[in-house]
Amino acid sequence: MSGESDAQVIFVIGAGGGVGKPLCERLAKRGATVIGVGRSEDKLKSVGDHCASTLTLDAKDPDAVSEAVSAIVKEHGRIDGAVNLAGSILLKPAHSTSPDEFRETIELNLTTAFNMVRAVAQPMSKHGGGSVVLMTSAVAEHGYPAHEAISAAKAGVIGLARSAASTYASKGVRFNCVAPGLTDTPMAGQIFGSEPALKASLAMHANGRAGQPEQVASAIDFLLQADQAHVTGQVLAVDGGLSRVHAK
Numbered sequence: 001m002s003g004e005s006d007a008q009v010i011f012v013i014g015a016g017g018g019v020g021k022p023l024c025e026r027l028a029k030r031g032a033t034v035i036g037v038g039r040s041e042d043k044l045k046s047v048g049d050h051c052a053s054t055l056t057l058d059a060k061d062p063d064a065v066s067e068a069v070s071a072i073v074k075e076h077g078r079i080d081g082a083v084n085l086a087g088s089i090l091l092k093p094a095h096s097t098s099p100d101e102f103r104e105t106i107e108l109n110l111t112t113a114f115n116m117v118r119a120v121a122q123p124m125s126k127h128g129g130g131s132v133v134l135m136t137s138a139v140a141e142h143g144y145p146a147h148e149a150i151s152a153a154k155a156g157v158i159g160l161a162r163s164a165a166s167t168y169a170s171k172g173v174r175f176n177c178v179a180p181g182l183t184d185t186p187m188a189g190q191i192f193g194s195e196p197a198l199k200a201s202l203a204m205h206a207n208g209r210a211g212q213p214e215q216v217a218s219a220i221d222f223l224l225q226a227d228q229a230h231v232t233g234q235v236l237a238v239d240g241g242l243s244r245v246h247a248k
Contacts, residue, residue, distance in 0.1 A: 014085025016043025018185025129172025165233035181239030206241030
């Protein structure tokens with residue numbers, strides 16, 4: 001990748017969230033220049049020590065994301081990596097999901113991912129390539145009850161990543177997904193806050209336990225590294241076997 005410094009410049013949407021915090025810490029420890037982005041200024045304060053700078057914006061706004069990318073390129077000369085951690089969990093069957101709930105689920109999970117891809121693809125293409133990591137889910141590739149809206153959104157993220165991987169491969173820009181199972185983050189609070197829901201969810205995981213944010217962050221970091229230049233269009237599951245292995 002081109003530039004004056006060998007340190008990767010990495011743009012993280014959702015930096016103050018459950019996975020964002022260990023990811024930013026990891027990236028900073030290996031010398032990356034991290035620009036942390038999120039909707040909450042208070043949450044971003046918790047990762048301030050690991051970021052070169054932080055920006056408050058709503059990733060559902062395509063212009064806001066594009067403007068942030070332009071500002072980063074102007075200051076640092078390039079963007080080497082981009083991660084979209086924005087998202088949500090909605091556990092409802094289709095007949096109980098309102099149009100507004102469906103729309104919000106699509107916007108938080110798929111629209112934010114598309115806005116990132118749209119914003120970084122050309123700058124990365126012009127400055128030596130890069131790696132984009134999007135978040136999907138085990139539920140996108142295996143049918144689970146009461147997951148219709150979130151499954152649709154996360155399946156869309158996989159399609160987005162694979163199409164973009166094809167479009168920009170010749171420019172050295174890689175697009176991959178990380179697909180967690182149940183992970184112990186605030187986003188999954190509705191599951192961890194209900195003993196029956198937690199028991200049922202854990203029972204679907206072959207290893208019988210929830211993932212930890214650091215494990216997901218490690219997978220994202222792996223895909224961001226320049227050493228993985230031959231990995232694109234892939235879905236890396238970090239799900240305790242949820243998407244591929246039956247529990248006993």
